[in-house]
Amino acid sequence: MSYDFSVSACRKDTNAEKYTLREELFGTDDVLPVWVADMDIDTPDFVLNAVKKRLEHPIVGYEEVPTSAFNAQRTWMKQEHNFEFELEDMFYSHSVVASMAVAIEAFSEEGEGVIVQTPVYSPFFHSVNGLNRSLIKNPLKVNSDGLYTFDIEDLKSKIKPNTKLLLLCSPHNPVGRVWKKKELEAILDVCVEHNIVVFADEIHSDLVYTPNKHTVFTTLSEAAKKITLTAIGVGKTFNMAGFAMSSVIIQDEDLRERFKKAYKKVHFAQGSVLSHVAYEAAYTDGKEWLEDLKVHLYKNYEMLRTLCQKYPKLLKITPIEGTYLAWLDCSGLGLRDKKLREFFIQDAKLGLNAGISFGKEGLGYMRLNFAVSQEKILEIIKKLDKALSLK
Numbered sequence: 001m002s003y004d005f006s007v008s009a010c011r012k013d014t015n016a017e018k019y020t021l022r023e024e025l026f027g028t029d030d031v032l033p034v035w036v037a038d039m040d041i042d043t044p045d046f047v048l049n050a051v052k053k054r055l056e057h058p059i060v061g062y063e064e065v066p067t068s069a070f071n072a073q074r075t076w077m078k079q080e081h082n083f084e085f086e087l088e089d090m091f092y093s094h095s096v097v098a099s100m101a102v103a104i105e106a107f108s109e110e111g112e113g114v115i116v117q118t119p120v121y122s123p124f125f126h127s128v129n130g131l132n133r134s135l136i137k138n139p140l141k142v143n144s145d146g147l148y149t150f151d152i153e154d155l156k157s158k159i160k161p162n163t164k165l166l167l168l169c170s171p172h173n174p175v176g177r178v179w180k181k182k183e184l185e186a187i188l189d190v191c192v193e194h195n196i197v198v199f200a201d202e203i204h205s206d207l208v209y210t211p212n213k214h215t216v217f218t219t220l221s222e223a224a225k226k227i228t229l230t231a232i233g234v235g236k237t238f239n240m241a242g243f244a245m246s247s248v249i250i251q252d253e254d255l256r257e258r259f260k261k262a263y264k265k266v267h268f269a270q271g272s273v274l275s276h277v278a279y280e281a282a283y284t285d286g287k288e289w290l291e292d293l294k295v296h297l298y299k300n301y302e303m304l305r306t307l308c309q310k311y312p313k314l315l316k317i318t319p320i321e322g323t324y325l326a327w328l329d330c331s332g333l334g335l336r337d338k339k340l341r342e343f344f345i346q347d348a349k350l351g352l353n354a355g356i357s358f359g360k361e362g363l364g365y366m367r368l369n370f371a372v373s374q375e376k377i378l379e380i381i382k383k384l385d386k387a388l389s390l391k
Contacts, residue, residue, distance in 0.1 A: 001288060003293070025351065032383065037173070037369055041372065044239075044286065044289045047238060047285075049281075050281035051277055065276055069276045069277075069279045073279070092247060094245060101127050115137075115159075116167050118359030118361045119174060138155045146317075152186050152187075163196060164197065166199070169201050170200055171205065171321065172322075174367045188224050201231050202230055206290060207297070209297075209298050209321060231247075231248050297371060304381070316329040317329075324369060324370055325369055326367065327367055329365055352368050
């Protein structure tokens with residue numbers, strides 16, 4: 001079976017976040033929103049059909065996460081990522097960001113250090129600051145080709161005796177890197193040496209383009225298992241963020257018990273009945289759909305890259321290995337942050353994320369979500385092409 005991503009359903013009157021907040025974020029509804037990381041691509045039919053079938057039963061009450069749902073994820077992770085773990089290692093969570101906050105509470109005290117690697121998804125540093133931890137920034141390095149990597153020497157120089165936790169984004173949002181095994185091993189060596197726990201946000205792990213391959217951080221070694229929490233889920237992979245279900249995998253017993261103490265302070269419960277059904281269906285039946293989706297997404301990326309090549313002095317696109325988020329170097333436009341935002345809103349009629357929201361290293365950049373239908377990417381390209389042609 002082949003899946004068609006040429007068109008997608010209209011979301012304008014569905015209370016979709018990316019559309020509903022346009023006036024608040026961009027000062028106008030007259031923009032095509034390409035910011036928040038969900039897809040303007042229909043959630044798979046096999047997920048929706050499973051939910052419809054469950055609704056044939058007239059009672060929707062409290063429910064435990066069924067073993068079959070978590071086992072579907074275990075099977076998927078073994079087959080797709082060579083990652084094996086036990087049911088007892090798993091925690092339900094409604095979001096990776098919520099799990100991150102619990103990890104910060106569990107493995108650090110107020111005033112102690114938590115490392116983030118900027119530019120990065122803003123809840124990484126907002127969560128640290130909001131919980132009154134000391135934010136340690138270990139900025140990524142970028143080479144002349146626009147490719148990012150870790151700055152290990154900078155990391156080593158910033159670690160203090162009270163540095164307790166590192167928040168790892170893998171694959172990385174927004175720069176699109178799929179970290180190589182050797183890169184991750186360098187991070188592991190530092191964290192093991194300094195007894196630093198790693199919270200690995202791997203929510204984009206399924207959205208990786210050939211020939212790149214995602215390495216689950218905790219699978220690096222037995223030492224990695226002893227310091228790692230792995231956060232994964234279906235929200236990004238299958239456009240299911242609205243089902244609000246993910247999981248945290250903790251293989252080390254001591255780490256698991258420490259996490260559990262903080263976890264129990266928050267009433268996570270066991271999530272939604274319909275989320276359980278959708279989660280299981282996605283992991284059970286999603287392989288073929290995902291493979292077709294990745295082909296489609298990479299074509300969208302290539303269209304954006306071709307457009308940037310048309311205006312090489314104005315716009316550069318960061319080479320992408322994973323995710324569906326284009327990291328655009330807009331420094332060639334010669335615009336400060338406010339004026340840069342205005343260019344995309346007023347001239348291109350597009351609503352993007354400002355790069356500065358990912359940390360000061362994002363100054364001069366914008367993030368564009370290209371997980372859209374073929375029809376919509378053509379509209380995006382047309383709008384951006386017209387705006388750039390007038391510069």
